[in-house]
Amino acid sequence: MAIKFGRPIEMRDAPRRQAALASTPLDLAIRPRRNRKAEWARRLVRENVLTTDDLIWPMFVVDGHNTRTPVTSMPGVDRLTVDQAVRDAERAAKLSIPCIALFPYTEPSLRDEIGSEALNPNNLVCQSVRAIKKEFPDLGVLCDVALDPFTSHGHDGLIEDGRILNDETVAVLVKQALVQAEAGCDVIAPSDMMDGRVGAIREALDEAGFLDVQIMSYAAKYASAFYGPFRDAIGSAKTLTGDKRTYQMDSANSDEALREVELDIAEGADMVMVKPGMPYLDVVRRVKDTFAMPTFVYQVSGEYAMIAAAANNGWIDGDRAMMESLLGFKRAGADGILTYFAPKAAEKLKAER
Numbered sequence: 080m081a082i083k084f085g086r087p088i089e090m091r092d093a094p095r096r097q098a099a100l101a102s103t104p105l106d107l108a109i110r111p112r113r114n115r116k117a118e119w120a121r122r123l124v125r126e127n128v129l130t131t132d133d134l135i136w137p138m139f140v141v142d143g144h145n146t147r148t149p150v151t152s153m154p155g156v157d158r159l160t161v162d163q164a165v166r167d168a169e170r171a172a173k174l175s176i177p178c179i180a181l182f183p184y185t186e187p188s189l190r191d192e193i194g195s196e197a198l199n200p201n202n203l204v205c206q207s208v209r210a211i212k213k214e215f216p217d218l219g220v221l222c223d224v225a226l227d228p229f230t231s232h233g234h235d236g237l238i239e240d241g242r243i244l245n246d247e248t249v250a251v252l253v254k255q256a257l258v259q260a261e262a263g264c265d266v267i268a269p270s271d272m273m274d275g276r277v278g279a280i281r282e283a284l285d286e287a288g289f290l291d292v293q294i295m296s297y298a299a300k301y302a303s304a305f306y307g308p309f310r311d312a313i314g315s316a317k318t319l320t321g322d323k324r325t326y327q328m329d330s331a332n333s334d335e336a337l338r339e340v341e342l343d344i345a346e347g348a349d350m351v352m353v354k355p356g357m358p359y360l361d362v363v364r365r366v367k368d369t370f371a372m373p374t375f376v377y378q379v380s381g382e383y384a385m386i387a388a389a390a391n392n393g394w395i396d397g398d399r400a401m402m403e404s405l406l407g408f409k410r411a412g413a414d415g416i417l418t419y420f421a422p423k424a425a426e427k428l429k430a431e432r
């Protein structure tokens with residue numbers, strides 16, 4: 080590893096010769112650098128590792144056939160027609176990525192005020208789940224529950240007089256979750272931040288016999304500027320009216336995140352998530368330390384775009400920045416990461432093994 084970049088760096092720490100002898104060593108009993116002197120020594124004391132098991136790969140699906148359309152604001156990420164999503168699912172399985180997440184680009188003509196398309200058992204997400212589970216039954220498939228890819232206004236819930244209705248929205252989300260479970264989805268991931276939706280969805284899933292369908296709740300989801308490219312990808316950037324601050328969290332808060340997570344666990348969440356990732360590593364740590372639950376973090380589109388854009392400009396080493404950011408989530412206590420870097424990171428991890 081160390082010789083990849085030229086002269087092995089550890090040689091510079093070999094027994095001291097001329098230069099070293101010229102000066103008197105400091106009288107230090109403790110020299111932390113000893114544990115960093117060589118790659119084998121660094122490996123030996125390394126506290127956290129990233130493996131392919133830590134990755135969830137979010138994918139965008141779009142209507143059509145045999146087409147991949149680049150998302151301009153997310154260099155390296157494409158919208159996939161269902162057949163192509165199946166191909167990427169195959170890639171995920173080959174790379175030992177345990178789970179993928181599906182997000183639809185819904186044609187504007189199919190969007191309406193109440194997000195009806197979310198309940199269509201033949202919508203793009205359901206078609207993709209069926210096609211993927213048929214070919215790769217052992218690959219985990221996660222489906223987002225929220226109305227934003229389906230509403231004409233781009234909000235996650237139903238609106239009346241400019242207000243997002245909580246309880247009425249929850250009733251629709253329950254139906255959306257059932258439609259997705261029926262299609263064969265393994266993990267239901269409510270991302271809407273309505274109060275009480277986890278409990279309502281758990282109850283409905285159980286009643287319908289979906290006892291084994293897991294819930295990963297977007298428990299602490301912040302109203303963030305970092306979602307911009309995602310909204311391009313699902314086609315809701317132009318349609319979104321106003322912002323999401325009456326339901327997504329205020330970025331100033333972290334005690335509130337603990338209360339949100341506590342509620343979702345009490346309502347039956349199997350796994351909890353903090354989102355976005357890099358600006359909220361402290362929240363990841365607090366959640367993990369407080370609840371000892373399977374804790375996930377979403378490295379969102381804007382975080383991906385920043386690294387990808389800087390790398391494409393030659394301003395940072397993209398691969399190293401990618402790996403450093405992902406390892407940072409592990410260090411903060413995350414058990415897994417939803418990241419658009421998943422295939423690239425998994426390829427790198429496989430090659431290094």
Ligand SMILES: NCC(=O)CCC(=O)O
Nearest residue numbers: 270305306309379380381
């Ligand atoms: N419910 C899923 C998202 O909102 C993803 C956001 C992003 O990647 O920016």
Ligand SMILES: [Mg+2]
Nearest residue numbers: 272273274339
């Ligand atoms: Mg909540």
